[in-house]
Amino acid sequence: MAVVAVDAMGGDSAPSEPVFGAIAAAQANPRVTIKLVGDESVLERELEQLDSVPGNLSVVHAGDFVTMEEAPVEALRKKKDSSIARAATLVAEEEADAVFSAGNTGATVVASSLKMGMLDGVRRPGITIPVPTTKGSCALLDVGANIKCKPEDLVNYGCMGEVYANVVLGIEKPRVGLLNVGQEDEKGNELVKVTRQMMETSDLGFVGNVEGQDIFMGKCDVAVTDGFVGNVLLKVIEGLAESIFEVVERGMERDRVDSLLESPFYNKVKANLTYDEYGAAPLLGTKGVCLIGHGRSTAKAFQSAIAVAASLVDRDLMGHMSERVSRSRAGST
Amino acid sequence: MAVVAVDAMGGDSAPSEPVFGAIAAAQANPRVTIKLVGDESVLERELEQLDSVPGNLSVVHAGDFVTMEEAPVEALRKKKDSSIARAATLVAEEEADAVFSAGNTGATVVASSLKMGMLDGVRRPGITIPVPTTKGSCALLDVGANIKCKPEDLVNYGCMGEVYANVVLGIEKPRVGLLNVGQEDEKGNELVKVTRQMMETSDLGFVGNVEGQDIFMGKCDVAVTDGFVGNVLLKVIEGLAESIFEVVERGMERDRVDSLLESPFYNKVKANLTYDEYGAAPLLGTKGVCLIGHGRSTAKAFQSAIAVAASLVDRDLMGHMSERVSRSRAGST
Numbered sequence: 001m002a003v004v005a006v007d008a009m010g011g012d013s014a015p016s017e018p019v020f021g022a023i024a025a026a027q028a029n030p031r032v033t034i035k036l037v038g039d040e041s042v043l044e045r046e047l048e049q050l051d052s053v054p055g056n057l058s059v060v061h062a063g064d065f066v067t068m069e070e071a072p073v074e075a076l077r078k079k080k081d082s083s084i085a086r087a088a089t090l091v092a093e094e095e096a097d098a099v100f101s102a103g104n105t106g107a108t109v110v111a112s113s114l115k116m117g118m119l120d121g122v123r124r125p126g127i128t129i130p131v132p133t134t135k136g137s138c139a140l141l142d143v144g145a146n147i148k149c150k151p152e153d154l155v156n157y158g159c160m161g162e163v164y165a166n167v168v169l170g171i172e173k174p175r176v177g178l179l180n181v182g183q184e185d186e187k188g189n190e191l192v193k194v195t196r197q198m199m200e201t202s203d204l205g206f207v208g209n210v211e212g213q214d215i216f217m218g219k220c221d222v223a224v225t226d227g228f229v230g231n232v233l234l235k236v237i238e239g240l241a242e243s244i245f246e247v248v249e250r251g252m253e254r255d256r257v258d259s260l261l262e263s264p265f266y267n268k269v270k271a272n273l274t275y276d277e278y279g280a281a282p283l284l285g286t287k288g289v290c291l292i293g294h295g296r297s298t299a300k301a302f303q304s305a306i307a308v309a310a311s312l313v314d315r316d317l318m319g320h321m322s323e324r325v326s327r328s329r330a331g332s333t
Numbered sequence: 334m335a336v337v338a339v340d341a342m343g344g345d346s347a348p349s350e351p352v353f354g355a356i357a358a359a360q361a362n363p364r365v366t367i368k369l370v371g372d373e374s375v376l377e378r379e380l381e382q383l384d385s386v387p388g389n390l391s392v393v394h395a396g397d398f399v400t401m402e403e404a405p406v407e408a409l410r411k412k413k414d415s416s417i418a419r420a421a422t423l424v425a426e427e428e429a430d431a432v433f434s435a436g437n438t439g440a441t442v443v444a445s446s447l448k449m450g451m452l453d454g455v456r457r458p459g460i461t462i463p464v465p466t467t468k469g470s471c472a473l474l475d476v477g478a479n480i481k482c483k484p485e486d487l488v489n490y491g492c493m494g495e496v497y498a499n500v501v502l503g504i505e506k507p508r509v510g511l512l513n514v515g516q517e518d519e520k521g522n523e524l525v526k527v528t529r530q531m532m533e534t535s536d537l538g539f540v541g542n543v544e545g546q547d548i549f550m551g552k553c554d555v556a557v558t559d560g561f562v563g564n565v566l567l568k569v570i571e572g573l574a575e576s577i578f579e580v581v582e583r584g585m586e587r588d589r590v591d592s593l594l595e596s597p598f599y600n601k602v603k604a605n606l607t608y609d610e611y612g613a614a615p616l617l618g619t620k621g622v623c624l625i626g627h628g629r630s631t632a633k634a635f636q637s638a639i640a641v642a643a644s645l646v647d648r649d650l651m652g653h654m655s656e657r658v659s660r661s662r663a664g665s666t
Contacts, residue, residue: 213569242549245577
């Protein structure tokens, strides 16, 4: 019976896409309660256009919102009653179990960290996404929450990535790799060199350095990197996949070979690499569940993200995460 | 009449692939002179298996070689007569115009930098590759020569990338972008923040921060990043492209849609993203021409790299590079 707070003012097409997505999610998941957080008058106007509003959906007022362009910390300081701060507060005050926003990512990370608080022993949260591989999925993190990582942050990402891969991806004993420019011990910058030593003496299922191509070959189930590299990578993966699919399909058209478009397998692969379908990336390290969506999230992406948020709550992802991190800390002291 | 020194002991399949590639290149480019550098007895044995050896190909003896696993600086210090050091020395002593190696990348970078020397004003060299975009190509650098970059290194990569994009990719006024996690000024780590300010006051055709997806959308002709990020990216691009082509083709097979494999357009795109075809990446910043190949370079890749090396010499890439860097330095003082 998860309660999901949705930032109805976040995303390029807010509030219409969040509202339509939330309605669809409420209808499809009658056991989930949805709280749409945003300007009451704006949201009521959206809802009035509908024939009926599901009983498991309600509006929570927030008088302001953070725009996509604002600097997160400053915006949150200035706008005390922003929709993302209000949504994160609902989780902190146990009026909701999870928050989802497709708005300003930095503001979502900062608001969730400050309002919900961090798991004991975690300094900074990380965002993870499952990257499709030829064998399944690999959890890549951090893809942008923490641009200036310390080695202990990366070790925590390894721990939390393990729990995510286990609980969400269903991998019994996840193999954790450290993203680097080579497999040898002496490779890399200072951050990865120190991290590698810490990971080796930790209780992680650590398989050593991994390189970019190893992610797709399924050599690890969790690939750890700092938020700068991870964010550049995430966008390269999205951009490259999009451009390959574009040229493949343009090629089919030009050469009059269009039957591949009807291939279920091709379409599955394409869907796995297309943002609308995977919908939302969990923020790991905060005490409550927080999911982060792409700015261009559609109603369909909102609907899917709300369902994912509810399932993470049902599976007690954060309980497992907290237990895992404190076990690791106990072992290292 | 370029003279190309080939490290015949470098690469996973040395010396057979380098030798076969060099023979094919010598036959296809009668005006190019090729010097195969490596253990004379080993190379002579390879050549003896052939019916005839082209007159524009000769062997230069080097008694030792650096393995793929060795730490570059230490290996070069210990092995004075390694094939890569000998090949770079040939260029330094004007007995060759260019060097190509598919061996230990770090050793190739260090040997070329030390033996040939750096262009005035350049502290560290960078490796560039042309990434195919939906509109053409974008020169990405550094993809792995310089793991610990300073802002001035990145500014130089912008300058040298401009010349590469102009001379090699044929772009009249290349647009230079700085790879970052967002387009806004305040985004990124310290390195990119300082670099951005320096680039803005430089004489570069600077278009500001670019993100991962922008590379493929053709938003810039040169994308500058440090060697850690660039190397991880290069391998992600290769690995993702390979895995997408694999699943696309597996999908076609499973669904009995195989006519795309006969599509010239599909095959062109695939070739552009497959290492064997693009063959070699130039090292920029050294006084002589140096090309770096993938460890798994085939004879075909060697042949193509030798032809590329000769054409860079013919077009006086390093002369243009030197002129451009000193013009930029003159402007900034």
